[in-house]
Amino acid sequence: xxxxxxxxxxxxxxxxxxxxxxxxxxxxxxxxxxxxxxxxxxxxxxxxxxxxxxxxxxxxxxxxxxxxxxxxxxxxxxxxxxxxxxxxxxxxxxxxxxxxxxxxxxxxxxxxxxxxxxxxxxxxxxxxxxxxxxxxxxxxxxxxxxxxxxxxxxxxxxxxxxxxxxxxxxxxxxxxxxxxxxxxxxxxxxxxxxxxxxxxxxxxxxxxxxxxxxxxxxxxxxxxxxxxxxxxxxxxxxxxxxxxxxxxxxxxxxxxxxxxxxxxxxxxxxxxxxxxxxxxxxxxxxxxxxxxxxxxxxxxxxxxxxxxxxxxxxxxxxxxxxxxxxxxxxxxxxxxxxxxxxxxxxxxxxxxxxxxxxxxxxxxxxxxxxxxxxxxxxxx
Amino acid sequence: xxxxxxxxxxxxxxxxxxxxxxxxxxxxxxxxxxxxxxxxxxxxxxxxxxxxxxxxxxxxxxxxxxxxxxxxxxxxxxxxxxxxxxxxxxxxxxxxxxxxxxxxxxxxxxxxxxxxxxxxxxxxxxxxxxxxxxxxxxxxxxxxxxxxxxxxxxxxxxxxxxxxxxxxxxxxxxxxxxxxxxxxxxxxxxxxxxxxxxxxxxxxxxxxxxxxxxxxxxxxxxxxxxxxxxxxxxxxxxxxxxxxxxxxxxxxxxxxxxxxxxxxxxxxxxxxxxxxxxxxxxxxxxxxxxxxxxxxxxxxxxxxxxxxxxxxx
Numbered sequence: 001x002x003x004x005x006x007x008x009x010x011x012x013x014x015x016x017x018x019x020x021x022x023x024x025x026x027x028x029x030x031x032x033x034x035x036x037x038x039x040x041x042x043x044x045x046x047x048x049x050x051x052x053x054x055x056x057x058x059x060x061x062x063x064x065x066x067x068x069x070x071x072x073x074x075x076x077x078x079x080x081x082x083x084x085x086x087x088x089x090x091x092x093x094x095x096x097x098x099x100x101x102x103x104x105x106x107x108x109x110x111x112x113x114x115x116x117x118x119x120x121x122x123x124x125x126x127x128x129x130x131x132x133x134x135x136x137x138x139x140x141x142x143x144x145x146x147x148x149x150x151x152x153x154x155x156x157x158x159x160x161x162x163x164x165x166x167x168x169x170x171x172x173x174x175x176x177x178x179x180x181x182x183x184x185x186x187x188x189x190x191x192x193x194x195x196x197x198x199x200x201x202x203x204x205x206x207x208x209x210x211x212x213x214x215x216x217x218x219x220x221x222x223x224x225x226x227x228x229x230x231x232x233x234x235x236x237x238x239x240x241x242x243x244x245x246x247x248x249x250x251x252x253x254x255x256x257x258x259x260x261x262x263x264x265x266x267x268x269x270x271x272x273x274x275x276x277x278x279x280x281x282x283x284x285x286x287x288x289x290x291x292x293x294x295x296x297x298x299x300x301x302x303x304x305x306x307x308x309x310x311x312x313x314x315x316x317x318x319x320x321x322x323x324x325x326x327x328x329x330x331x332x333x334x335x336x337x338x339x340x341x342x343x344x345x346x347x348x349x350x351x352x353x354x355x356x357x358x359x360x361x362x363x364x365x366x367x368x369x370x371x372x373x374x375x376x377x378x379x380x
Numbered sequence: 381x382x383x384x385x386x387x388x389x390x391x392x393x394x395x396x397x398x399x400x401x402x403x404x405x406x407x408x409x410x411x412x413x414x415x416x417x418x419x420x421x422x423x424x425x426x427x428x429x430x431x432x433x434x435x436x437x438x439x440x441x442x443x444x445x446x447x448x449x450x451x452x453x454x455x456x457x458x459x460x461x462x463x464x465x466x467x468x469x470x471x472x473x474x475x476x477x478x479x480x481x482x483x484x485x486x487x488x489x490x491x492x493x494x495x496x497x498x499x500x501x502x503x504x505x506x507x508x509x510x511x512x513x514x515x516x517x518x519x520x521x522x523x524x525x526x527x528x529x530x531x532x533x534x535x536x537x538x539x540x541x542x543x544x545x546x547x548x549x550x551x552x553x554x555x556x557x558x559x560x561x562x563x564x565x566x567x568x569x570x571x572x573x574x575x576x577x578x579x580x581x582x583x584x585x586x587x588x589x590x591x592x593x594x595x596x597x598x599x600x601x602x603x604x605x606x607x608x609x610x611x612x613x614x615x616x617x618x619x620x621x622x623x624x625x626x627x628x629x630x631x632x633x634x635x636x637x638x639x640x641x642x643x644x645x646x647x648x649x650x651x652x653x654x655x656x657x658x659x660x661x662x663x664x665x666x667x668x669x670x671x672x673x674x675x676x677x678x679x680x681x682x683x684x685x686x687x688x689x690x691x692x693x
Contacts, residue, residue: 028586088586095483098475099492102562105555106499109510116513174412181409195413197680198420204609204676205423205669206616208643212665216426225654238419245416271405299503302618302643306650327505327619334509335623354506361501369494 031081036089039076043069066097110358117355120348126152131324132313136339143342151338151345153353155314156329163229163308163325164298166318167236172290174237175244182245183252184274202242210238211303218307227309229318232325235303240293247289251282284375288368295364299357301327330354423669431663437656451642451664453630458641458668460634461546461621462614465553470607472554473561480562481569482591493566500559508623511552516543516624523547523635537633544626546639552620557610564606564683568599601682608679612672618643642668 043065050061070093078086120126129152141147178195186192214235218226255278263273279286309322310332330353337346434447444450476496480489520543527539572595580590621644628638640648646661646668653661 028584084586084589088588091588091591092483095475095479098472099479099484101472102476102496102499102558105510106495106502108514109502109506112510112514113506174415177409177412178416181406181413185406185409186413191413195416198417200680201673201676202416202420204612204616204672206618206643206672208616208618208646209423209427209665209669209672212430212646212662213423213426216430216662217422219430220426224658238423241416241419269399269402271399271401274405295501299501299505301503301505302622302647305647310651327503330509331505331619331623334505334512350509354503354509357503358506361503362498365498365501 028082028085029080031077031085035076035080036073039069039072042072066093069093070097113351113355113358116348117351117353120149120352121355121359123149125150126349126352127157128152128154130155130312130314134312134338136337136342139337139339139345140342142345149345149348151349153326153329153349153356155311156324156326156353157356158314158316159229159308159311159323160298160325160327162316162318163232163236163304163323164294166230166233167240167297168290168294170233170237171240171244171293175241175293176248176286178241178245179248179252180274182249184270184278199242199245202238203246205238207235207239207300208302208306210235211306213238214303214307227307227322228320229308229315229323232304232308232323233318235307236297236300239300239303240297243293243296244290247292248282248286251285251289252278254285255281284371287375288372291364291368291371295361295368298364299327299361301331304328305331326353326357326360330357427662427666427669431659431666433656433659434663437659441656442660443657447660447663450660451667454640454642454645454664455667455671456630457546457639458615458643458671460639461550461553461641462611464547464550464634465557465614466607466611468551468554469558469561469610470603473558473606473610474565474603476558476562477565477569478591478595480566482587482595493563496559496562499555500563504556504617504619505623507552507556508620511548511620511624512544515552516545516548519543519545519548519551526635534632535634538636540626540636542626542637544624544637545635546625547634549621549624549641550634552624553614553617556617556620557614560613561603561606561610564609565599565603568602568606569595572598601685605679605683608675608682612675612679615672615675616643616668618647622647 046065046068047061050064051058070090073093074086074090076086077089129150131151132155134151138147138150142149178199182192182195186195211232214231215227217234218228218231259277259281260273263277264270268276304325305328308325308328310328311322311324315321315323330350333346333350333353337343339346434442439446442450476492480492484492520539520541523536523539523543523545526536530536531538576594576598577590580594581587585593621641625640625644626637627640627644627648631638642664646665649657650661
């Protein structure tokens with residue numbers, strides 16, 4: 001931002017002249033049309049030469065070619081069209097580069113999960129067996145003598161569904177009612193400001209702290225060291241409620257006021273207006289928001305590790321004893337293989353569970369989008 | 381929206397007719413709002429209650445001979461890892477946000493936005509496994525090179541042979557906080573007043589000059605806020621660090637094993653902990669809670685300041 005300077009002193013005048021020199025743009029000439037294409041071709045050729053010709057690592061070859069491309073772009077356009085165009089082109093190249101850099105880890109991650117976990121996930125045994133009674137000796141036999149692979153994630157799948165389900169049952173009423181309070185009742189009152197502020201604060205709670213909270217709460221209420229599924233559900237709720245409130249509030253806010261006013265004018269009580277007019281209008285948005293909130297917590301590991309513990313057998317009782325969930329299952333299989341010397345079967349189970357989780361999360365995200373798109377209220 | 385038309389006629393009665401259904405519903409909604417306040421207060425209170433034994437205990441019984449000496453290196457590790465992640469992620473995230481908002485075709489931009497959201501949805505344990513198995517081994521040659529050529533800088537003093545270092549963990553954290561910085565920045569860039577952009581272009585600015593003079597100054601508070609939110613996320617991120625890092629005592633060397641972060645320390649030691657050790661870990665969690673709280677409040681404050689400013693447009 002240019003600042004104003006006094007013109008009646010010599011110093012101020014100097015500043016001002018400096019400014020004017022800066023503002024007058026350097027001349028720009030039209031660049032030859034093919035220059036960009038030629039430089040792109042050079043870059044591709046460099047990659048091929050470095051990768052195939054000099055047998056360099058592909059990543060290194062691409063990085064080198066990209067840097068060369070940036071340098072050539074700058075120099076080329078500087079000569080052909082002037083410094084300003086050259087900078088423009090250079091920044092464009094960098095921005096496209098940023099985009100590619102962001103895609104790389106995602107592609108690598110998806111590829112890894114699918115190739116390492118794919119074979120096991122499609123196997124019904126993996127989906128229907130628990131780890132009850134499976135020991136390192138079984139893994140050793142599988143890896144050494146090719147014996148039948150046993151041990152799956154059935155208990156973890158059931159645990160994930162139960163704990164996430166319970167968390168949803170806690171979070172949705174609390175979150176939705178809070179959103180209704182904020183939008184329909186509180187308006188601009190001080191309490192509304194306070195609640196909104198603390199919902200924001202809650203969004204930032206680290207997931208492991210939510211787990212510690214549930215653990216500490218259970219320790220005070222039921223005695224130290226009590227771990228069960230319900231504690232996990234409470235921990236997940238702490239993470240889920242702010243998301244539900246935020247999404248629902250946004251959805252309720254876009255319901256047109258005319259609808260509320262029309263209903264109230266007909267003498268409908270306010271609560272029935274909310275239940276029969278406002279909520280149905282916003283239903284698709286609310287459903288999609290809840291789905292996104294579920295997707296956010298279903299892959300949580302840390303809070304469940306702390307509050308629920310780890311179980312090898314199926315446990316369907318949320319109020320008694322440790323349970324297992326997919327994320328925790330993957331973590332334990334990966335970091336503490338059943339048999340430290342014969343890790344492969346455990347690692348394979350971990351990646352299968354990871355793939356299952358990723359599939360669930362992607363499916364939830366997609367369905368949230370589809371719900372929002374197809375069940376949206378018609379505009380007119 | 382209350383019906384107060386009878387106010388003038390009967391100044392004594394200001395209340396509208398309230399049906400039992402209304403009272404119950406209003407009460408339930410209000411109670412939920414208060415529940416949220418109660419939960420947040422509960423988080424603070426129960427953590428303090430469970431961590432309290434540490435403060436009164438004999439320092440000799442604690443892990444490092446005192447809670448401060450135990451938690452300070454962990455705070456240092458947490459902050460170093462998060463700051464590296466933030467520094468790496470921010471330029472890339474701003475680049476993607478600009479790409480989506482000003483360079484890509486609209487349809488391409490939306491699908492890129494979806495892909496970035498997808499990146500945000502991948503569970504952290506999967507990131508951790510990926511970092512351990514894919515990224516860490518690939519970082520080893522780079523670490524060797526850094527040790528050989530830049531080893532005189534303490535940070536690159538000695539290289540790990542597994543790649544399971546704080547630097548690798550920080551890079552994975554960077555990938556994980558990329559989406560949040562991107563989405564906040566994209567939102568503010570898209571809100572840049574059209575007239576500012578067109579005025580810049582009409583004065584003969586190139587596209588980059590337009591972005592530098594119109595889009596970036598307008599969006600800067602939003603970018604800073606998004607970055608702080610990303611920092612908050614990185615500070616509290618547990619599983620990726622717990623899996624990737626092979627932890628140890630604090631060291632300035634970032635490309636060798638060693639160091640730890642508060643969340644990773646808790647996740648790795650909590651399942652086997654009991655007694656005073658448990659309180660110690662919960663106390664560390666409380667410290668983490670306070671740090672993230674401060675960072676998040678700062679971020680909200682920066683973003684809110686921008687909201688006031690943009691209201692003038």
